[in-house]
Every structure is written in C-alpha cells, then in structure tokens.
Amino acid sequence: MIRLFDFVFSFLGILILFPLFLIIYIFIILESDGGGFFIQNRVGRNGIDFKLIKFRSMSIGSDKKGLITLGKCDPRLTKMGSFIRNHKLDELPQLFNVLKGDMSIVGPRPEVRKYVEIYTKEQSKILNVRPGITDYASIEYVNEDVILGQAVNPEEIYIEEIMPHKIQLNMKYIENKSIREYFHIIILTFWHISKK
Numbered sequence: 001m002i003r004l005f006d007f008v009f010s011f012l013g014i015l016i017l018f019p020l021f022l023i024i025y026i027f028i029i030l031e032s033d034g035g036g037f038f039i040q041n042r043v044g045r046n047g048i049d050f051k052l053i054k055f056r057s058m059s060i061g062s063d064k065k066g067l068i069t070l071g072k073c074d075p076r077l078t079k080m081g082s083f084i085r086n087h088k089l090d091e092l093p094q095l096f097n098v099l100k101g102d103m104s105i106v107g108p109r110p111e112v113r114k115y116v117e118i119y120t121k122e123q124s125k126i127l128n129v130r131p132g133i134t135d136y137a138s139i140e141y142v143n144e145d146v147i148l149g150q151a152v153n154p155e156e157i158y159i160e161e162i163m164p165h166k167i168q169l170n171m172k173y174i175e176n177k178s179i180r181e182y183f184h185i186i187i188l189t190f191w192h193i194s195k196k
Contacts, residue, residue, distance in 0.1 A: 001179060002104065002106075002177075002179065002182055003101070003104075005105070005179075005182065006098050006099075006104050006105050007098075007099065009098075009105055010095040010096070010098035010099040010105070011099060013092075013095045014095050014096065014099065017092060017095075020089075020092070021092065021093070024036070024055055024080075024084060024089060024092075025037075025055070027080050028055060028056055028078070028080050028081075028084075031078050031079060031080045032059055032060075032078045032080075033059075033060060034056060034059070034060040035056065036055060036056055037053055037054065037055060037056055037093060038053075038054045038055065038056040038057070038058070038090075039051050039052070039053055039054075040052050040054075040112065041112065041113065042110035042111065042112060042131070043110060043111055043112070043113055043116040043127065043131075044102055044103070044110055044127075044130065044131055045127065045128070045129060045130045045131070046127060046128070047116070047124075047127050049113065050097070050102040050103075050110075051097075051102075052094065052097060052102075052103075052110060053093040053094060053096055053097060054090045054091060054093055054094065055084055055089065055090040055092065055093055056081065056090075057077055057078065057080075057081025057082070057084055057085045057090050058074075058076040058077055058078065058081055059076055059078060074145070074149065085145070087193075088193055091133055094133050095133075098133065101130075102130070102131075103130055103131050103132055103133065104129075104130040104131070104132045104133075105132060105133055105134065105182070105186060106132045106133070106134060106135060106173065106181075106182045106185045106186060107129055107130050107131050107132025107133075107135055107173070108126045108129065108131050108132060108135055108137070108166075108167070108170035108173075108174070109131060109132065109135065109137065109138055109166070110131035111163075115159070115163060118159065119167075123164070123167045125171070125174070126167055126170045126171065126174060128174070129174055129177070134185060134186070134189040135169065135170060135173050135185060136169040136170070136172055136173055136185065136188075137165075137166035137167075137169040137170055138189065139185070139188055139189055139192050140165075140166075140169055141162065141166060142192055142193075144162065147162070148162075173185065
C-alpha cells in the first residue's frame, strides 16, 4: 500500500511542480558552469547502490573535496545552491527516485557507501527498507549543515554523534512502519519546513 502512495504522490508531485523544476534548473545553470542536477551513488534497500538525484547546489567537483556539507559557511555552495538547500528545494528531484522505486517518500535518508561501511550489524537493519526523502531524523536534524559548520571536526561529529542518533530515529519508523506513521511523518515534515 505504501508503494502505491509513493507512486501516486511522486507522479503528482512531478506533474504539479514541473514548472518549478524548470525555473530552479535554469537559475542553477545560469549562475555556474555545469548541469542543474547532482547525481550521486547512494546505498539503497538491501545494500544495493542507486543514483540519487538532487538539484546541484555546489560548484562542479565539490563532492571530491569532502562529503560533509557545512551550511552557509561552506565556500563550495553557490548563491542559488544556498537558497535551495535552505528551503529544501534541492531534494525535489528525488521524486523521480521515488517514482522509479529506488526510494520512498518516507524512510531513512540514504547514505554514501563510505559511511554505510562503518555501520554496525544492528545499524545495518535500516538497509532492509527503502530509503526515503524524509523521516524522523530528517526532521530532527533539519539544521544539520549548521551544526556541522560550527564543529571543529565536522566528519568526526557526524560519524560519532549525528549518524548513530539518526539511525536510532530511523529505527523508530522501521519498527512501527504503517500507513499512519507514513502520513504522520509527511505532515510533520511539511509543518517543520513551513515553520522554518
């Protein structure tokens, strides 16, 4: 049933938001060299890699300088990139991932292989479900970039503190996965974005 909701919501979202997609894409390519999308390998369900799609918020090649984003103080961010990240608009193209079936609207945020490799056996349980666009961890850490931007060693803080806590929050959904929880997280997400 959740997959049906995912398909319907992602299809309607792409259809309704297509003009916005086009506007964002044009602004990105006008401001900096390169395409409007950023495509990166992420680890999905059952540990299988897939291509995650986002609007590009940084200059080309920025991912080679580090996987952690440091908020507004990150010099790799473009002006348009800073705007779309602040309003979570960079995540919208993931509706295509949901439509394809690589992701769900609700589920643990997919990680890059580098960080999945250091999961414990218990933490690896989050790979038993489709990754998602939003979940309890995404809501709790809506300002994750800012937290990391203020850290002396951002990657260490991410690996030792943020990532384990996010996985604990992921498990809250996985262990209580239901249509009710699915809609509860979607509503909470819109509420927090609107407040921000």
